[in-house]
Each structure stands twice: as C-alpha cells, then as structure tokens.
Amino acid sequence: MKFTCEKSVLQEAVNISSQTVSPKSTLAALEGLLLEAGSDLHITGYDLKTGIRTVVSADVSVPGSIVLNSRLFVDIIRKLPDDIISIECGDNYMTTITCGMSKFNIMGINPADFPEMPSVESQSSVYILEKTLKNMISQTNFSVSTNDARPIHTGSLFDIEGGMLTLVSVDGYRLALRKEHLAASDLEKCSFVVPGTALNQVERIASEKSEEAVKITLGLKHIMFTIGNTVLVSRRLEGEFLNYKNAIPKTFKHKVEVYRSDFIASVDRVSLIINDKNKSPVRCRFGDGVLKMSASTPLGSAADECNIKGNGEGLIIGFNNRYMMEAAKAAPADEFSVKLNSGLSPAVIVPVDGGESFLYMILPVRLTSYED
Numbered sequence: 001m002k003f004t005c006e007k008s009v010l011q012e013a014v015n016i017s018s019q020t021v022s023p024k025s026t027l028a029a030l031e032g033l034l035l036e037a038g039s040d041l042h043i044t045g046y047d048l049k050t051g052i053r054t055v056v057s058a059d060v061s062v063p064g065s066i067v068l069n070s071r072l073f074v075d076i077i078r079k080l081p082d083d084i085i086s087i088e089c090g091d092n093y094m095t096t097i098t099c100g101m102s103k104f105n106i107m108g109i110n111p112a113d114f115p116e117m118p119s120v121e122s123q124s125s126v127y128i129l130e131k132t133l134k135n136m137i138s139q140t141n142f143s144v145s146t147n148d149a150r151p152i153h154t155g156s157l158f159d160i161e162g163g164m165l166t167l168v169s170v171d172g173y174r175l176a177l178r179k180e181h182l183a184a185s186d187l188e189k190c191s192f193v194v195p196g197t198a199l200n201q202v203e204r205i206a207s208e209k210s211e212e213a214v215k216i217t218l219g220l221k222h223i224m225f226t227i228g229n230t231v232l233v234s235r236r237l238e239g240e241f242l243n244y245k246n247a248i249p250k251t252f253k254h255k256v257e258v259y260r261s262d263f264i265a266s267v268d269r270v271s272l273i274i275n276d277k278n279k280s281p282v283r284c285r286f287g288d289g290v291l292k293m294s295a296s297t298p299l300g301s302a303a304d305e306c307n308i309k310g311n312g313e314g315l316i317i318g319f320n321n322r323y324m325m326e327a328a329k330a331a332p333a334d335e336f337s338v339k340l341n342s343g344l345s346p347a348v349i350v351p352v353d354g355g356e357s358f359l360y361m362i363l364p365v366r367l368t369s370y371e372d
Helices: 007-020 070-079 130-138 196-205 260-273 321-330
Strands: 002-006 032-037 041-046 050-056 059-062 064-069 084-089 094-099 102-107 125-129 155-161 164-170 174-181 189-195 213-218 222-227 230-235 254-259 282-297 300-319 335-340 347-351 358-362
Touching (some): 002 007, 007 032, 007 196, 007 230, 032 070, 050 196, 125 130, 130 164, 130 174, 130 196, 130 213, 155 196, 174 321, 189 196, 189 230, 196 222, 196 230, 254 260, 254 282, 260 282, 260 300, 300 321
Antiparallel strands (some): 002 084, 032 041, 032 064, 041 050, 084 094, 094 102, 125 213, 155 164, 155 189, 164 174, 174 358, 213 222, 222 230, 254 300, 254 335
16 A cells, blocks of 8 residues: 555544544554545544544555554654655555655554444435534533433434424433524434434534535434545434423423523632532522522632523522533523523523524522522
8 A cells, every 4th residue: 555645634634533543442453543545545443333434635556455553643644744645555564654854664453453334324314514513512412411321311312303403412410402404304204312422523523614514324223424525423322312392391480581691601700619529509599680699618608690681580599500501601692591480490591582493401409598
C-alpha cells in the first residue's frame, strides 16, 4: 500500500474516525485505525459497539490496507508539518510515514484482524438537516441516563411520525425533548433508541454551518448516520423506553414566563455556595412578577431574584441547581414558559407561544421546610 494525502485532510479524517477506537482492548486491532487505500482512502475506527468510517481524497499509487495504532498515528499526523504526507506499507506491515524532513517507521497490524463493521441493509431512511440534528442532540443528550440499571435510558429515543422527528432523553430525574421537521422520510411512523455515546459522536461530526442533510438509515439491529463523507454505525438499544407522552402532565395550575438569560444568571449566583461536598436544592418561590431563589449549605446562604411575567401565587418548590441550569441553557429560545402544579410535581419548560419544538421536565427535590 502506498498513497499521499494533504496533512490537513488526513488529520481531520483520523480525528473523526479515532473517536470510536477502544483505548484499551485485548484485541490489538481494536486499538487501531483501519486504513484502506483504493480509489479513495477509507479510515475506520470501531469498538464493537460503534464504528466510524470516513472517506478522503488521496493519491493512491499502490492499493492496500493496514491497521495502525490510533493513539500513535493520530499524534504523529498532528505534529507533522503542513505538507503532503506519504504513507507506505511493506509486506511485513512495517509502515513508513514521511512528510517534509520528518520520517517515521511504525509497525502496523494485519488488517484481517480488524473486525468488520456491521452493514445496515434496510432501505428505510429519513433525512434531516445536519445543523438541525446537531442542535437537537446537544439540547437533549445531557439528560441521557448514565445508570446501566436501565440500559434503554442510556440512549435517546427517536420518535418519527408525520414528517416530524421527536428526540427524547430521560434519566429518572428529568426529561429533555426536541421536535423538528424532517427534510424527507421513507417512514411514516417508527421509533428507535440510539446510545448516547454514539449521539455524542454524531454531534461532534456534524457542522452547525452545513446546509446538507444527514441520512439516517434504520436496520434491524443497527442504525447508520451518513454525514457528508463520514458514516457512523451504532447498535440500537433494545427495551421499553419511557412512555414520555404519559409522563408529562397535561394540565397545570400555574404558568409564568421568564427570560432565559435572567433565569440562568440567578441560578448561577445562588449555586456559588453549592458543590459536590455541600449539596443543597435551590428553593424557588414563584410570586407575582418575581421568582425568588435561595440556597443554604455549610458554606453559607445565598438569595437572588428574577423578574417573571405572571403570578405563581407563592408556590414554593425545590430543584437540583444543575438540572435547572442545564435545562435553561439547552432551551433554544430567549424566553420560555415555566408550568407548575405543586411543590411535589414536576416543572415543565416550554416555548412561550405554546409550540412543541422543545420541552424540559424537571422533578422537584423535597424540601425539609417551606419557611422563607
């Protein structure tokens, strides 16, 4: 195998594909990147759960393939000068990398040892704008569960119906939901769950500036995302996902509106006395035109106020400060509505216009006292 490629092009490709390489494995090939040189250069990383293959233009003089240790190969490419890189592999897997005055000889691995990525043969696909999918993931993936006791909730639900995609993440304490139009779809109605780790990688690959559509192909056991010249394949999570439609309250006694920046600033200030050692819920009193927040820990106490539109009639409710902050930061609007029933029922954050583009639900923390 022998090919040449521009350093910037090759570096971007190896950075993308190396996201799914196993940092430590009993199979050495899984710690490597598979390079396949033919009409183009294909670079693949795969950890037996998620695989990424990206295609780049290269001048291939001798077709072939090799597996190179990912950590070492990525470091070498990153530190080479901005020039044309030449990579040549001999029969004994010794691989020579040259660029300018720099030259490396590193031992490769038999490409036959690299496990084959699953193929997704289903013809059922949906398309969504790349920047839209990236935003939807970033605005929901923080609520994916990290508790393996319920593996199905370590992923996000893709719920497709009527040309709309609803993306839902839950972790037992909160729920994050984003809803957007699909660009095109072969499916009228279906749902599947994608691991949160795979979606993190999709988010990194996708560009906020791209006007292209991502193709999402549904297989029997796997899901495939095609983003430009990159393909990510992940196993689907099996099990019964939370019935989110039934979990969200249908009616509310109180509704107030708040500016996102004001809300975040108040939560941020009150949270200064809260840390991992000194935990405390943020006590919220929803009054007439004002939301009063307070917290008390062994470090001291803090209080702040935030202007609101509406009257919460003095309702007091406690929340985890981090859950409040993450939901508010994720909400894709300068202003949102907070809907409430009681101090023991969840709060729901939705658009002020009554739309369904986003919804964040946070379960309250039981307060020891309702005194100010």
